[in-house]
């Protein structure tokens with residue numbers, strides 16, 4: 001057991017990932033995937049997770065050949081109970097990466113895009129749908145605008161409208177809670193560089209319990225929000241005590257029915273958790289009919305959906321920032337330099353800021369798989385030599401589509417499958 | 427109690443001796459050939475990563491609207507409720523502050 005947890009606030013889940021001693025073979029494979037060296041134990045001995053440096057990203061979990069790491073938080077049965085309670089409106093907040101992975105748990109080929117079937121299955125289970133891609137679009141509006149403000153401040157000395165403080169460049173994205181936690185636990189001097197925009201999941205929870213009360217005609221107390229994420233770190237993120245903005249807002253405006261605070265996101269299920277929930281409710285996603293989202297909170301754009309890929313947030317932000325600054329749409333919309341699996345991708349965009357009638361060059365970088373790629377980029381920023389203005393960081397290799405909450409079959413656990421024939425085992 | 431960093435468990439595998447030796451062999455082989463090992467693992471991983479990546483780009487390509495600032499429902503959110511990006515309500519509801527966790531919180 002982990003005795004002292006010094007890097008968690010009261011109320012937070014102190015580490016979502018633990019290793020089951022009886023299942024661990026001490027093969028060291030997980031260590032190669034851990035971004036922070038949080039796994040201790042020598043080769044051949046039972047390994048364990050140091051919760052204080054662990055980011056809860058779950059990469060060890062999806063890559064352990066023996067299934068030893070597990071999630072300490074499992075709320076599948078609790079969500080089923082809420083779904084059965086007629087007084088509660090259960091809102092499922094579906095992340096982009098879920099729709100191209102959950103099919104694998106129901107026998108569909110990897111990468112099958114099953115948005116319609118997923119909506120259908122969720123409705124059958126009793127969920128209302130808030131597509132997190134809607135919140136991703138909202139994130140772009142906030143984070144993209146924030147970048148423009150920071151850039152104009154740095155380049156043209158523009159002051160903020162409301163006298164609010166303007167953060168420095170480069171601006172880092174803040175959608176990935178494992179990355180945010182890495183900054184908070186290892187590089188606190190970079191905190192001002194993080195975008196202040198909350199992640200799409202947390203925006204979605206707040207919107208569901210404020211604006212959403214009008215959309216669904218339910219009071220916030222009766223709305224139960226479930227993040228459905230490719231990600232184990234999202235479980236930790238949702239438990240951060242400051243994320244009860246909807247409650248604070250409703251209380252301030254006389255809209256709280258009781259004094260009992262509620263979090264913006266009540267609980268989080270991973271893609272794997274949702275598959276289990278469907279199976280418990282005897283819903284076969286693969287055989288489900290396509291359905292639509294059912295409310296304006298399920299409307300999303302192509303920019304919102306690519307958030308799940310490495311480079312996606314940057315591409316979506318550039319599409320919008322370019323349009324705002326130049327008054328024209330980016331052409332072509334596909335911004336290829338930030339796509340693909342290269343560790344650090346970078347690009348320069350020349351554009352004209354119509355407000356100042358000046359040419360500016362925006363240098364962007366995209367980093368994924370922080371276990372291998374983050375160090376040099378951070379060192380540059382810390383020493384003030386970074387050429388970049390805007391940097392996207394995602395913990396997991398490939399981005400959220402390969403997150404720690406995604407289906408494992410054929411992924412991490414395929415190691416053994418791939419190697420077995422060589423050794424003619426069995 | 428002192429923290430245990432080593433813990434040995436008798437035959438926790440529930441596999442036959444022969445299988446155990448085979449796994450041992452696999453592990454040893456991995457250690458001996460890390461380059462081959464990593465290549466194999468990453469290439470099998472990459473197939474999944476690439477397939478899912480493609481799925482999302484396809485979702486983007488087939489979308490009728492492909493830029494966030496043209497999302498009509500987001501515009502409606504701002505008009506009916508949220509005001510404007512980075513506006514007063516946005517700061518209250520959609521932005522946050524971060525915490526220096528290097529100092530020991532609890």
Ligand code: SF4
Nearest residue numbers: 024025027028030064
């Ligand atoms: S990969 Fe799994 S079995 Fe191997 S050391 Fe890590 S937790 Fe233990």
Ligand code: SF4
Nearest residue numbers: 034054055057058060
């Ligand atoms: S969850 Fe991530 S940070 Fe934590 S031990 Fe596993 S790989 Fe390392």
Ligand code: SF4
Nearest residue numbers: 176231395396400403
């Ligand atoms: S990259 Fe995505 S899935 Fe991985 S930890 Fe970050 S938010 Fe979670």
